[in-house]
Amino acid sequence: MMPRFQRPTGTHDILPEEQPYWEYVTEFAVRLARRAGFERIDVPIFEATELFARGIGATTDVVEKEMYTFTDKGGESLTLRPEFTAGVVRAYIENGMHVRPQPVKLYSVGPVFRYDRPQAGRFRQFHQFNMEILGEMDPLADLEVMLLIWDLYAGLGFRDLSFQLNSTGCPRCRPGYVQVLKEYYEKHIGEICEDCRRRLARNPLRVLDCKADVCQPVIAAAPPITDHLCDECADHFARLRGYLDLLGRPYTLNHRLVRGLDYYTKTVFEVWAAGIGAQAAVCGGGRYDGLAEALGGPPTPGVGVAAGIERIIMVMKAQELEVPPLPAPAVFLAHLGDRARREAVRLADELRRAGVAVWTAFGDRGLKSQMREADKRGARYVVILGEDELARGAAAVRDMAASEQAEIPMEELVPWLRQRVGA
């Protein structure tokens, strides 16, 4: 036997049965974004490797060990996007979008790729719904992104979410904080795990979200970054929190929240859900005021969020949230004999042009078999074309749910079905 092909590790086939979730979630998210004035942008699935290395940060896990990087036939190093923001900001710069009315609000949906060990809620190819506001430093922009993502989950009916918020400062104040943190940790070097000793040298902020038991007391007593923000960052953060309080949106101030992408400045946030395993974050986002400049563009503040669609769907299933089924073909066309088959072909074409979803029987089978098929496909009406009906210039139409059948003159058939099916 031929060796069977399998999907690559960490990828998934999204079968028809799953599509109601996907369609519902993405449509809901898109409607939400458009309502707030976001426009759609599609950026390439692969970009120059350097874009991600510079944008996300060369020492981040994403860049260091999670990228799908390859060399194309022209010898260029390309990488499957591990996230949207770098590509969207690149597109903003490259297409001169800074001359448009600012800010520019953009949303995207699509697959992203990270070479990671799969587990519950973690895949190598997964999908994100992404929103970015470029060219605006007002904390109201941060607020808008957060409110929209909040409304997304609320609108889908999510319960038991936890909104985690922090500020990571900016290049002016962060180095000072890192120094303070390092000094604090030096004093407790004997009380922390080995990983953290390494982190301290490479990416000190990461010690804050260490999960090792030994490190917990040290982290709990660590100086919070929010006590070491510069005036500008402190003001920004205070205003954002003020708006959130004003609107009564609950959030948890989490001074341990350190995101794995280096471009963040000031605001960072994540939303956590319960019941979907260890990978609880359903979205993550924040402000990245230095990114555009780091990518060679004009200084442009920005703030954005990315939500993982697979995880959203996992939450929906865990919380037993229903989604509407996708429509089945309304009409099944059964036919008996050659003449009827030819008439069926013509009729199916006419009905579809008129906007009626039609499934036609293939092959040359008995009516019983065709009826069985119509039932399994969930057709509301079965149009039966046979010699008798053709002779009378009519078709039998059976209402499957009501088990009632009527004969409809051929010339009235299309409008009759259109009206009933709502096409």
Added chain:
RNA sequence: GUGGGUGUGGCCUAAGGGUUAGGGCACCUGGUUGUGGCCCAGGAGAGUGUGGGUUCGAGUCCCACCAUCCACCCCA
């Protein structure tokens, strides 16, 4: 990269080391002339993830690899 669990038709699952791997769901056909769901009958579909080994004999035991799930790590 590390650790643990699992691996029998499309899906779920049975088989105390011993006849041609059993069943359920789903699928197909039929139960008289052209009518679905329920029911009945029949049919097709796997040699048990892959490769080695132990044994007279392996789906059952051992080893390796692969896949998958879960966890670490990191995040969506």
